[in-house]
Amino acid sequence: MNIFISGATGFIGRALSLTLAEQGHTIHALSRRNNHPLLPVHPNIRVFLGDISSKNSLVAAMQGCEQAYHTAALAKMWTKNKNEFHEVNVAGTRNILEAANEAGVGKIVHTSSCGVIGPTLKYPMTEEDPRITGFPIHYERTKYLAELEVREFVKKGMNVVIASPSRVYGKGPITDSNTVGKIVTAYLRGKWRVNPANGRQVSNYAYLDDVVQGHIAAMQHGIAGHRYILGGEDVSFNAFFDTVRQLSGVHHRLINVPQPAIKWYSWIEWLKTSITGQPPFFLPEFADRLKYDQKYSSQKAIDQLGYRITPFPEGMQQMIQYYLQQKN
């Protein structure tokens, strides 16, 4: 089967492309350039030059495809041009869906994010729970607006399913969106010294291989217009670093930094960025998020898609091994 994938150089899209190619499908991988260092290489992967901001290039790349995965997004904390978030994540999604409609693609999986569902009060959030904060984070706001675009196309009769991974970690290149990879490799090098919010904040960590399988299952069994959380275990920063320490044998002392201190520091970063235009290390809206847990339940995906969760220590072991091998 011919399958279109946007964001094939991204953390999820790359792994998804390789998995589907290995299964014997022909992958139409969208890329902005031919020589992208992270382009997945496989005999079954055909690279199509194009951009999600240009609908014509998308229609061309989707010709003959029965399925499309839209994993491309601007998943950064910050960009110089704020409109870029809207252009890539919202207008880009609209272009993908319009192009898929024109090219006659049968089913689409749109990669969203648990960031759209937002932070947690007490119990892990489900797909149907109401959001408890606004959308101060550009990425989350534009991914929410992208989901609204998807809903509009579903209303018009298109078969689009929403996959919502939580914080994804696993064996893959260190990219802007691969925050777990950045933290773990920095820790292993002794460059990560901070235990944020005294280590008590709990987040949900989804193993990349699970997320890839979840995408494929969403394509097979997902119901149009439905959203499926593809998560993993809820883990606190303390437990996170304990696991990394145990598995790697690398022991670095971390400094507990309380949330208010991080908030103050983030304002300094914000000011620095506002004046110099240089990328910030951290921003106030992200410091605020440390006040909340981000726990998610993947029960719907487990029940309806047969989604499976790799235990956190097992996934982390694979990831650490992968990075240690890369280093050597």
Added chain:
Amino acid sequence: MHTSAAIITGASEGLGKFMAIEMASRGYHLVLVALPGTGLPQLAQFLIKNFSICAHYFEMDLTEVDNCVALFQSLRTQHIQADILINNAGIGNNDWFDDKCICFYAKQITLNVMAPVVLTRLFIDHPCHAKQRYILNVGSLGGIFVVPKKGVYGATKSFIRHFTKSLQIELRNTNISISLLSPGGINTKPELLVLHDSLKGISRVTVLEPEVVAKKAIDGMFKGKKEIIPGIFNRIFVWLKGLLPNIIQEMIIHRNMKNVL
């Protein structure tokens, strides 16, 4: 745990939802009111689960006086006391006057003006043993500043402001405290998220997140504040309005109009 409940209208989305979360987080029982099909049962369920409170919900259209009466009637028959009323439901818009139809304006005026008046009247008569009762009426900076494209909306909020201030005098020596909330832009609905994204400079900093506004509003209500204006920049603008002569205010509005047109 409190034995009586807080009524919140327009509770399913926007600021109302965030005030419901804020009140629930403080352990108050809730009576949530919103239109059918807006996710109200899910919100009530979510708040019951996470905060171990009671949350009753009524899916109804408050532009019908009969529904307002029926709401308090059912509270009476279910023996639900209400010590707090938050008149939040309202319809906002940002359109040239002749771009909207007459039925829109009729509905907007009915919901923004008639419903709070009727509900306030019913609330005052509703039996309640609480020592202190609170009313929070949601106005807007649009009820203070005259701007284009918000003529009818601003006028309804100006009505709420006048109404609330008058009742503050009337209810001075009673156990009912009535506050006015006058927020600026809030990042709530999708179209507002897009609109606010396009703002620059000083207009951008006046826009606040809904959970921030909700917290300030509830804090202010319990303190018995007469008018709550969230956001330092918004307070400065209101203060400046009192200082600047009308002619200069008009100049500023006309200058900004050029950017809009």
